[in-house]
Amino acid sequence: MTLLCSCVAVADAPTGTLRLPASTLDRSGPVTVVYDLGERFSGHATLRLRWTDSLGRRVADRTLSAELTDATRIPFDIDMTHALAMKNHLRVDVSLSGRRGGVRLEGERESAEADFVARPPFTGWKDYIIMMWHPYPADLLPALKRLGINAGQYSGRLEAAPDFLIDNNVRWYSESLVPRFYAEYHRWRRNQPKDLSFTRAKQEYQENPDSLDAFKRHPGLEDPVWRQRVHDRSRAMAKRNAPYRPYFYSLSDEPGIAELAAQWDFDFSESSLAGMRSWLRSQYHSLAALNAEWGMDFPSWDRVMPMTTRQAMTKQDHNFAAWADFKAWMDVSFAGALKMGADAVREGDPDAFVGFGGSQMPGWGGYDYARLTKAVTAIEIYDIGRSVDIVHSLDPSIPILGTGFSSGRWEKHRVWHELLHGNRGLILWDPDRRYVQPDGQPTKAGLRSGRYYNEIRDGTGALIINSPVVNDPIAVHYSQPSLRTQWLLERRADSDGDDTAWMRRGAKYERTHNLFMRLRESWANLIEDQGLQHRFVSYQQLEQGELRKRGYRVLILPQSSSLSPAEATAIRDFVTAGGVAIASGMPGTYDEHSRKRATSVLKDMFGPKPAPAEPSPTTDTQNQPAMHVRRIGQGKAILLGMDIASYLQRRLTGDEAAMHRTIEQLLRANDIRPRFAVEDDNGHAVVGIDTHVLANGRVRIISLQSNPQLRVDELGPPDFQSNKRFETPIRVRLRLPTSMYVYDIRARTELGRRNDLALTVDPYEPTLLAVSDTPLPGMQVTAPARARRGSIVEVGMRTAPTQADVNVFHVTVRNPQGERMLAYSGNVIVRAGGGRKRIPLALNDPTGTWRVTVHDLLSGQTVTRRLDVE
Numbered sequence: 001m002t003l004l005c006s007c008v009a010v011a012d013a014p015t016g017t018l019r020l021p022a023s024t025l026d027r028s029g030p031v032t033v034v035y036d037l038g039e040r041f042s043g044h045a046t047l048r049l050r051w052t053d054s055l056g057r058r059v060a061d062r063t064l065s066a067e068l069t070d071a072t073r074i075p076f077d078i079d080m081t082h083a084l085a086m087k088n089h090l091r092v093d094v095s096l097s098g099r100r101g102g103v104r105l106e107g108e109r110e111s112a113e114a115d116f117v118a119r120p121p122f123t124g125w126k127d128y129i130i131m132m133w134h135p136y137p138a139d140l141l142p143a144l145k146r147l148g149i150n151a152g153q154y155s156g157r158l159e160a161a162p163d164f165l166i167d168n169n170v171r172w173y174s175e176s177l178v179p180r181f182y183a184e185y186h187r188w189r190r191n192q193p194k195d196l197s198f199t200r201a202k203q204e205y206q207e208n209p210d211s212l213d214a215f216k217r218h219p220g221l222e223d224p225v226w227r228q229r230v231h232d233r234s235r236a237m238a239k240r241n242a243p244y245r246p247y248f249y250s251l252s253d254e255p256g257i258a259e260l261a262a263q264w265d266f267d268f269s270e271s272s273l274a275g276m277r278s279w280l281r282s283q284y285h286s287l288a289a290l291n292a293e294w295g296m297d298f299p300s301w302d303r304v305m306p307m308t309t310r311q312a313m314t315k316q317d318h319n320f321a322a323w324a325d326f327k328a329w330m331d332v333s334f335a336g337a338l339k340m341g342a343d344a345v346r347e348g349d350p351d352a353f354v355g356f357g358g359s360q361m362p363g364w365g366g367y368d369y370a371r372l373t374k375a376v377t378a379i380e381i382y383d384i385g386r387s388v389d390i391v392h393s394l395d396p397s398i399p400i401l402g403t404g405f406s407s408g409r410w411e412k413h414r415v416w417h418e419l420l421h422g423n424r425g426l427i428l429w430d431p432d433r434r435y436v437q438p439d440g441q442p443t444k445a446g447l448r449s450g451r452y453y454n455e456i457r458d459g460t461g462a463l464i465i466n467s468p469v470v471n472d473p474i475a476v477h478y479s480q481p482s483l484r485t486q487w488l489l490e491r492r493a494d495s496d497g498d499d500t501a502w503m504r505r506g507a508k509y510e511r512t513h514n515l516f517m518r519l520r521e522s523w524a525n526l527i528e529d530q531g532l533q534h535r536f537v538s539y540q541q542l543e544q545g546e547l548r549k550r551g552y553r554v555l556i557l558p559q560s561s562s563l564s565p566a567e568a569t570a571i572r573d574f575v576t577a578g579g580v581a582i583a584s585g586m587p588g589t590y591d592e593h594s595r596k597r598a599t600s601v602l603k604d605m606f607g608p609k610p611a612p613a614e615p616s617p618t619t620d621t622q623n624q625p626a627m628h629v630r631r632i633g634q635g636k637a638i639l640l641g642m643d644i645a646s647y648l649q650r651r652l653t654g655d656e657a658a659m660h661r662t663i664e665q666l667l668r669a670n671d672i673r674p675r676f677a678v679e680d681d682n683g684h685a686v687v688g689i690d691t692h693v694l695a696n697g698r699v700r701i702i703s704l705q706s707n708p709q710l711r712v713d714e715l716g717p718p719d720f721q722s723n724k725r726f727e728t729p730i731r732v733r734l735r736l737p738t739s740m741y742v743y744d745i746r747a748r749t750e751l752g753r754r755n756d757l758a759l760t761v762d763p764y765e766p767t768l769l770a771v772s773d774t775p776l777p778g779m780q781v782t783a784p785a786r787a788r789r790g791s792i793v794e795v796g797m798r799t800a801p802t803q804a805d806v807n808v809f810h811v812t813v814r815n816p817q818g819e820r821m822l823a824y825s826g827n828v829i830v831r832a833g834g835g836r837k838r839i840p841l842a843l844n845d846p847t848g849t850w851r852v853t854v855h856d857l858l859s860g861q862t863v864t865r866r867l868d869v870e
Helices: 138-146 196-207 224-244 270-284 287-294 309-313 321-348 387-394 409-420 444-465 480-493 507-513 515-528 539-543 546-550 565-576 644-653 657-669 720-726
Strands: 017-020 024-026 030-053 058-079 087-100 103-119 129-132 151-154 171-174 249-253 354-359 378-381 400-404 423-428 474-478 535-538 554-558 580-584 627-632 635-640 677-679 689-696 699-706 730-744 749-761 767-772 779-782 792-799 806-814 826-831 834-840 848-856 862-869
Touching: 017 103, 030 103, 058 087, 103 224, 129 444, 171 224, 171 249, 224 249, 224 321, 249 321, 270 287, 270 321, 287 321, 309 321, 309 480, 321 354, 321 480, 354 400, 378 387, 387 400, 387 474, 387 535, 400 409, 409 423, 409 444, 409 689, 409 699, 444 699, 444 806, 444 826, 474 515, 474 539, 474 546, 480 515, 480 539, 515 554, 515 644, 515 657, 515 689, 535 539, 535 546, 539 546, 539 565, 546 565, 554 565, 565 580, 565 627, 565 635, 644 657, 699 730, 699 749, 749 767, 779 848, 779 862, 792 806, 792 848, 806 834, 826 834
Parallel strands: 024 103, 129 151, 129 423, 151 171, 249 354, 354 378, 378 400, 400 423, 474 535, 474 554, 554 580, 580 635
Antiparallel strands: 017 030, 030 058, 030 087, 087 103, 627 635, 677 730, 689 699, 699 767, 730 749, 730 767, 779 792, 792 834, 806 826, 806 848, 848 862
16 A cells, blocks of 8 residues: 655745655565656656654665656655654655656756654563653653653543654553443543442432342443444554554553442343343353252243342352352453453554553452453553462463552562562553653652663563563462352351441452452462462363363362362362362352352362351361361362461561461472472571572573562552561572572672572562573674664674573663663563674764673673774
């Protein structure tokens, strides 16, 4: 397709027309541009081509000559490998001597101008991105870049473009395409509260509690008119943004079925009920089967009605299936609506990453990550209830982003922590512009943050992202059906007979009073305090044989009360074949629809005592034995009699030793111990150290970081008071499985061949070590000693033979004045040991002696080459 580019008359001279193949050009090689004369011409033509970009670079400036015979077009090439900025401008001045339209010309001058976009290349998501949410003034964006903040946010109108970002060559993510659909009950409104619609729904219910009108979502997620509207807008916005290749598209910020992770009985609208009935038919296959499970006698599918939460609260037979299936349906509907929007975006931008921002704790509001990870391809997430670990476990390929609200020492810790747990970027919330002063100078907070932002951005983040975690063979069950059952039992227990108390409690109450979530978090910390790492396995994955596929040896069942027959069979087969299943609370007392079984489906494995009639997370277990162990086939089924959920609180007070030692002995007795052990002087695992082992070919990267009780309380900062115990350095000994060569990644130091190391772990920053059975090879760097302005300088780098699958090199380019040239610097992420960095010098770059420095992240080697630019 040939596009007519915008042309501008110059000094009243006649104008031609510049024709480019498209208004957006890839940076892959020569592109033919045509100067269209408009009339036939014979004679001599001289063209002067000037190509500039928004960074002030003069990319090309050359003169061409052509002898033409009865021609209307003058073609010439521009080499797009020289492009560096998104926004580019061409100007062509033409001098004609000859004959056109029967008129003799001698030195006739005319000109044309055109703008085009040089589209950033698609590289996947292999590097760490730091994005500024708030729109800083354009003249301050270069200062943000110097602090390592390399991207922005744009949520403007469909017909507009973020020129303040484009002019500074700052890419962005496209924010909140359709919040009215996805986040109606928690969205920004001018001069009104975010939860306005949710408050009105609750008021409507209080005024008429016998009506279902308050439980009808507006707009409904299944409403065909709204879904078409969402599809069309998402597709159109993606087509508008695609030339600039946004890092990702966010369908909405903080979406949900209702308000964040608050529980509400949405959606009883007709479109939702019709969708639910269709979905139920696919699950039950017959109306008789549904009636039998729900304990109902619906005469036809179109008469099927679910149970409200208020009705479930008063149910005495503990058959909550009619309520739980409705909640499951809303999870399905929410995930389906997100997938519909994501698919629409990819119609307009096929390579796009698409997701949403402000993702909540696992639970209500549609936050079943087993479904969400199949609906979207990027998530900005609050790390509440181990949500980052859950998403990274269920699909490690999904780019996860965190949110930055503060800038202190614990914020630095949190950014490193989430990077090591799977994050690939950070979105900064900065309404007060705390990073850069109006004069462009960094603030104290900006300088503090910029140090670790730049360290992460200059290759450390890329090395971690491209080195997958080596998890220990420990699976933790992630069960949305159990969450539903346990929530209902918890809320029944704390309602004091008021079956509507749950309605007056919002998302924050769920965060602080969800004992099921606290148990999950306690197990995660307890495993990490053993120097081990686990993965979450969803209820769907358990049914699909995930335990066998990945070779797990231990399965943790944290109050897994609601199991399907397929899950129960998978657990039984796992244990029979030699696995160890450890349960907190009798598993399988309910089925996957939250219907109480007469007895646990796994009672014969986890006996001997029957479960109480209504299991309560607050049951006193002090008088029960610490654990009951039963051998089943080649494995073991273990029912714990200790209050694991209290481990979080015990860690705060220093009272965790007994529980920690019990689990340590239990795991070691079943041959589960870390390959790289972090121990105290007595050979025990150290409480408060989070150890990760990352694989990169035959190299292992070991990270050690303090592991306090970081909490995100809704949109507030971490709970600093809970971290007091961990504010001092911790002395540990790292024991290697054999004698290995050790490199300190952050210090860029070779530590030699070691069997173990005495280390001091900083409270706020990680220790990062690379270890290998053989020495890491030397780095070879090739670069020309001289180059002319306007040429492309190729810097080659290689480590050979390499033990790593992925090498990360950071290239720093400094001009003769010693200034870091950010546009020319960056990371080179390559496989098989070697790669190259192309530096397209501009015609107006300064002459003199430049310096090109290459740093190999794994080994710490640094090589600097001199480049004389003429």
